[in-house]
Amino acid sequence: MATRTAAQMREQAKVEYDAYLAACPSRQLLDRISDKWVGLVLSALAGGPLRYGELGRIIAGVSPKMLTQTLRGLERDGLVERRVTPTVPVRVDYELTELGRSLLPVMRAIKSWAEQHMDLVNAARAEYDAAPATA
Amino acid sequence: MATRTAAQMREQAKVEYDAYLAACPSRQLLDRISDKWVGLVLSALAGGPLRYGELGRIIAGVSPKMLTQTLRGLERDGLVERRVTPTVPVRVDYELTELGRSLLPVMRAIKSWAEQHMDLVNAARAEYDAAPATA
């Protein structure tokens, strides 16, 4: 066995780096908000509490599974609150918490940059895609 | 067959909604910056131009394929510029464009929120995970 191979050392470094990445707050946040449905749910909830079914209708393309999964994730992170009213047919409302609302400005910043610059990005893409040869 | 089934109408609505989502600037931006390596590359490049190999070493856990793929995507979007110096062994530098630099404040906003609030999020997670029964 003798010396550890370069591959082994690299492997080791990689594992550590992955662990480091997983612990990075920015990455954690990006992982959360980059989820396909999170942004939609957040902005839907920005206007006030909504029931499960209402969210499903507003968001339209979401399956019950993904909606629940998204909601659970957000609840777990303390960004939304799940409030159950035990009436005859149960009624469940979801609402942004204080923490969840504090995230809205960030979402707005993202939206703002996107609206101001995405046309440039799209132009760059078009140009890039249209360049088959010659500088 | 007569009437279109509810499933068909739902399908239709979903396709349209997906198209709408795909066109949403915020979603496009999120799709880009939420990429595992994009944030790393951007912040690495924030300090000035770097060579391909340097990026690979700084970022550590990245495979050549992913590094190239990330770089190409960013170049295509006009966020980084690829500069080739045709010396004997080729030399390639990557550098943020003006557009790319304009994105840095947004990244900082994300980082800032994360650093200020992720401990609350993690606390919420711990509490959530520790709640097996009773309110």
Place this chain on the structure above:
DNA sequence: CGGTATCCCCGGCGATACTG
């Protein structure tokens, strides 16, 4: 040095059917 091309595998997304 700076990539490209290929293969494989895993995880996540969505659809469906069913329950309290």
Place this chain on the structure above:
DNA sequence: CAGTATCGCCGGGGATACCG
């Protein structure tokens, strides 16, 4: 009404090997 459980598929991610 508000979910949960299960299945299948598809695509992206990483490792590896190889070119200019």
